[in-house]
Amino acid sequence: MLRECDINEISDGKRYQANDMVKVGCNDCKGCHSCCEGMEDTIVLDPYDICRLTTCLGVTFPELMQGRIALHVEEGLILPHLAMSETTGACSFLNEEGRCSVHAHRPGICRLFPLGRIYEDEGFSYFLQVNECTRENRTKEKVKNWINTPRLKEYEALILKWHNYVKEMQVFLSGREDAKEWNMLHLQMFFVMAYTSENDFYEEFEVRLADMRKRMLL
Ligand code: SF4
Ligand code: SF4
Numbered sequence: 150m151l152r153e154c155d156i157n158e159i160s161d162g163k164r165y166q167a168n169d170m171v172k173v174g175c176n177d178c179k180g181c182h183s184c185c186e187g188m189e190d191t192i193v194l195d196p197y198d199i200c201r202l203t204t205c206l207g208v209t210f211p212e213l214m215q216g217r218i219a220l221h222v223e224e225g226l227i228l229p230h231l232a233m234s235e236t237t238g239a240c241s242f243l244n245e246e247g248r249c250s251v252h253a254h255r256p257g258i259c260r261l262f263p264l265g266r267i268y269e270d271e272g273f274s275y276f277l278q279v280n281e282c283t284r285e286n287r288t289k290e291k292v293k294n295w296i297n298t299p300r301l302k303e304y305e306a307l308i309l310k311w312h313n314y315v316k317e318m319q320v321f322l323s324g325r326e327d328a329k330e331w332n333m334l335h336l337q338m339f340f341v342m343a344y345t346s347e348n349d350f351y352e353e354f355e356v357r358l359a360d361m362r363k364r365m366l367l
Pocket of ligand 1: 283
């Protein structure tokens with residue numbers, strides 16, 4: 150979730166890039182799953198997250214909407230997030246052993262934690278959220294190994310494109326009477342319409358983004 154806050158209050162004051170070392174290693178989270186609980190609507194999902202979950206689990210977006218994910222509105226734009234159970238407060242993918250049942254396909258924000266992203270100078274860097282993971286004696290890991298996402302350059306480019314699109318769309322929707330229709334189109338184009346596979350994702354995303362931008366200009 151996008152937050153407006155003083156970066157120096159929540160971080161160690163440093164910016165990190167994919168090849169930098171950062172103190173995030175937490176012994177495979179053994180015995181802890183606190184960042185999979187009580188997260189409300191903060192684990193926001195992007196199109197790649199939805200592609201990963203739907204294609205790897207063999208489910209559709211509407212099927213995920215049955216308790217796995219939910220929708221919220223950010224500055225007029227509808228976005229999906231991981232749903233937390235109303236009874237336990239935990240993510241529905243957290244299994245009885247307190248482990249992530251979709252670890253290999255988990256969303257980008259789960260992969261990042263306790264890193265965050267800061268968008269500045271038309272790009273983004275990673276930063277360490279110092280008040281989040283409470284595990285002591287964390288070890289140093291390379292950022293790219295921590296995120297552990299294939300085709301990292303393309304993935305980072307996607308993150309930036311998606312961030313820019315979301316900001317653009319929020320401005321575009323502001324004060325429009327037909328904002329609901331546009332939101333439905335946005336959901337359909339980027340989330341509901343199935344992606345073929347994780348491999349084809351980037352190509353399919355580019356086509357959809359170009360199509361959406363074209364429609365916004367009409
Ligand atoms: S709080 Fe830290 S140790 Fe606990 S699950 Fe999250 S990242 Fe792992
Ligand atoms: S998807 Fe996995 S890592 Fe992410 S919050 Fe749910 S259980 Fe935790």
